[in-house]
Amino acid sequence: MTRRHVTGDRGTTVTSPDPRRTEIEAAASRWAVRLGGAPLSDAERRSLSAWLAESRDHRAAFEHAEAVLSELSRIGRAAKASPRRVVIRRRTRLYRLAAAAAVLLALTTGLLWVRDPLVMLAADFQSATGEARLVRLTDGSEVELSPASAIAVHFTGAERGIELLAGEAVFTVAPLGDGEARPFVVEANGARARALGTQFAVERVATGARVVVLEHRVEVAAPGGAEGGRVVLAPGQSVRYDRDGGLKAVAAADIGEATAWRDGYLVFDRIPLGEVADKLGRYRHGRIVIADSALASRQVSGVFRTSELDTALDVITRELGARTVSVFPLVTVVY
Template sequence: MGGALAAGVAVLALRPPLGAWPSLQELRADYRTGTGEQRQVALSQQMTVQMNTQTRINVLAPESIELLGGEAEILASGARQPVTVAAGAGRLLAQSARFNIRHTGDAVCVTCLAGAVDVVWQQRRQTLDAGQQLVYDDGGAQAVTAAPAGEASAWRTGALSFVGKPLSEVVDEINRYRPGRVLLRNAELGRRLVRMRFSIGQTDGALAMIRDLYGAQMTSLPGGIVLLS
């Protein structure tokens, strides 16, 4: 009985239900942001990190970090040696660039906003120029694509933008900014491709938009829980 209880407590510490409290990994990070929080960290004169919501980083050196999870915009300001960002199965190197990096699950999405950034994974190297995007995970990398205009950096202006994205992705993103949890219970609804833009501070308004525009049934429960069906 005692062993089962201890195991249950360990699981809750590693994976809190519905994100009700920070996990042990989050608490052990050198820097982290909570739900809806954004934070700027100047690690050196050559490297500044703008952290988005629910983001965790460890500092490996003054110009080197590991993105454990979440999203950040990195500014590399003419460093003599490249600043480096480790994330998932790869790492990024840049000397003079501004780029957005998003690490959710096993996938890492890198978007070059200005300058150039090198992406290194599985002994391969790809240079991204401004306006280009690359997604990789443990299994490899997708082809370089043109980044949707303004989408990757929309959060820096206090907005979220989705063009031709499944509604399930919109709900996942809302959950990163909103206390509580939105649960999508209709798989067909989740597959619908949508076009939406809304303020980070108006996530409840975004849920009302989903209800009104896409015919979702919305049920609000205590603790910030919302059911969409």
């Protein structure tokens, strides 16, 4: 699951930006955002004046950042008023303008946190971006973590508990017997999957979780929903849980598709773009931000190699009639 730094349809190699210019533009963006908040203190005013006086590059970057912040505000107002008719002015400067807007968006919303620091602190085991990891637990069970995934282990005298904090994983459970009587339970976003057999997969998504059974059976319990809050899944079956709508109806699942990431592929079958972006973000550095909820709800289908996900994002956005702007390696905005 190594990552190639490519962009566009021609496979052009991405080069790293000039560190000094990147630092200046980031500082200018921070000052522009700060000026849009509470009034500056005396110390901040002196600091800004000194920074601007250091170089003409500082002042030019600051003026550009202020213009971009104003333009981003205009785009946001226009999107609310008429989402289909948003136009970015000065198209000859589209890339630089939109890229700077992406940085400002990330700075103002905290979206540069690709990995949740609270999850990282709570995790007993986690995998890095773009890298899968096999974990062997003390009871003999195994957990295959997909990239950028994390679990916390809560083994007690009564239960072998696992909390899936981020991402997805395949669990191969050591069976009961031979002195092991504790049930094996995985919790993810409010849903609890209790192993009645040996192997199943759990994926945590923003609004809930999905459980797919590979072998034997798994009991899934969650508040509310069409199934009365509890179902037992057989091999090749899946169920989704949504925090707002509860447990959904049991559905057939293609096991090969559900675990394709183990073989270096991602398979999407009518999956919302927002969820697709979250999954792509586990395999590539930098945050993927969807500009509005309507776009995030658009459905995506396709099969993509995990080694070519920069190209995959280009393909997806082109098929949806959307665009992307990026500030490598921080953020890509889809709008």
